[in-house]
Amino acid sequence: MIEIICNGEDDSNKGNMRGNADIRRPKNIKQIGDVSSNRKIYIEDYAFTYINSVAYQTPEDEQAGVLLGEVQKSDEEKCLFIKGVIRAKTPENETKQGIVFNEKIWEKIYAEIEKFFPDLEVVGWFAAMPGITQERFLYLKKLHMDNFSGGMKTMYLVNTCDKEENFYLYENGELKKQKGYVCFYERNYEMQEYMLERRERKPIESPEKDKVMKSIRSIIQEKEEMRQRRKNSVFLYGISSFMAVVVLVIGINLLNSYEKMKKFDTSLSNIALEISNISEKEKSIQTSDNSVSVNKISGDVYPTEAETESTESRTTRSQTEQSQTEKQAESAEMVKEADAAQTTYIVKKGDTIMSICKKYYGNTEKLNEIIAVNNIEDADKLYIGQEIKLP
Incomplete structure (x- = not known):
């Protein structure tokens, strides 16, 4: 039985899936099998997919690795969350002896845990092999007891021949197969980084699971895209507001400069007109007296007020242009500093x-x-x- 719960919990399953508020449960999950027990196993999608990629990449070989995560408890139940996987590999200078956990292998595992998953602890292990006999299962049980003892330490066993995958927990002196588990989805950057380092890709999922996985991932992707669009819209709104203020300030300064330049042009025109009038009067006087007048100018042609206004306008314009130049230099310096930062x-x-x-x-x-x-x-x-x- 497969029950899918996306972005929340099912009301009819609150008693089984919600539990005490002390346990932090993921929202985007896929329930596989029966998880009504008071001991539940949650495994993150990247970790789950990586295990199967290792198991089915060379199905004829025996593979093993360590499961990393955390255990959360409440008064009513215990939940094991698996968020990372470290593959156990036999050192190159040693002959492959099947699945073993010796001192050298553990040293390498702990080094990779420190590098990729420093905040997680060992919560179990996985084993993959083609066919599982009773004798072989007893050997796996011994490995579990020697290396992963504890009530909430799990074993994930993959039979690559029959394509059977099951979780086991130690109960009453035996490894007991669990009836179901929960797969959850989150932005597991640590597991992604480990997979990139290993250069091992995710396998193609089976047709039965592919439709469900695509549906859940599409919902998660849509939510991420909506969140990103909201962030971008806020950012663009801030930029637009800033640019509007800048354009407004520049427009006001240009308008003020235009008015001052217009007044200055009017003053220059008045001065030119007065000079023209002076020249005409001089010619008139020179013709009537039949002589050349030297420095003889009528008393009404000295544009004292116009010249004064022109001088003030030129002074004002010079100050305005200097202020504009300083502001532009400051703006350019701020842009350079922003670019440099x-x-x-x-x-x-x-x-x-x-x-x-x-x-x-x-x-x-x-x-x-x-x-x-x-x-x-x-x-x-x-x-x-x-x-x-x-x-």
């Missing part, structure tokens, strides 16, 4: 948004800000040579 990064092979953020800031606090500044629609897709702006 903006750091860019060229994407290289193997880079992710999270790895770039960790590299430059030491943490992932500015992850969403980097996505918003660069208008990145899908944070999982970067291209080699792409320029990333770092605020």
Whole structure:
């Protein structure tokens, strides 16, 4: 039985799925089988898909790895959340002996946990093999008891021959197969980064699961796109408001300058007209007296007031132009400083948004800000040579 619950909980299943408020449950989930037990197993989609990709990539080989996550408890139930997977590989200088967990393998596992999943703990393991006999299952039980003892430590067993996949929990001295589990979906950057480092891709899902998975992922993608569009609209609104204020200020300054230049042109025209009148009067006097008048100008042609107004206009215009020049220089300097403060990064092979953020800031606090500044629609897709702006 498969029950799908997206972006919330089913009211008819509140008693089984919601539980105590102390347990933080994911919203986007897919329930597989019966999970009415008071001990529940949740596994994140990237971790689940990675396990199956390892198991079915070479189905004739035996594979194993460690499951990472956390255990949350309430008065009524216990929930195990699996969020990461580390594949256990036999060192190259040793002969492959099937599934083993020796000291060298554990050293390598703990090193990769520290590198990729420092906030998670070991909550179980997985094993994949072609066919499982009773003798082989007893060996797996011994491995579980020796390396993963504890009531909420799980074993995920994949039979690559019969294509059977089941979770087991240790109860009353036996590994008991669980009736169901819950697959949940979230932005698991740590698991994505580990998969990129391993260069191992997700397999093609079976036709039965593909339709369900696509439906759930499309809902999640639509929500992400809506959230991103809201962020972009707020950002564009802020930019538009700022540009409107800048244009308004520039327009006011240009209008003031135009009025002052108009007054200045009027003053120059008046002066030119007065000079023209003076010349005409001089010619008239020179003709009537039949002589050349030297420095003889009628008393009514000295444009004292006009010249004074012209001088004041020129002074005012000079001050205005100087102020405008200073403002433009200040604006240019601010733009240069803003450009200088903006750091860019060229994407290289193997880079992710999270790895770039960790590299430059030491943490992932500015992850969403980097996505918003660069208008990145899908944070999982970067291209080699792409320029990333770092605020």
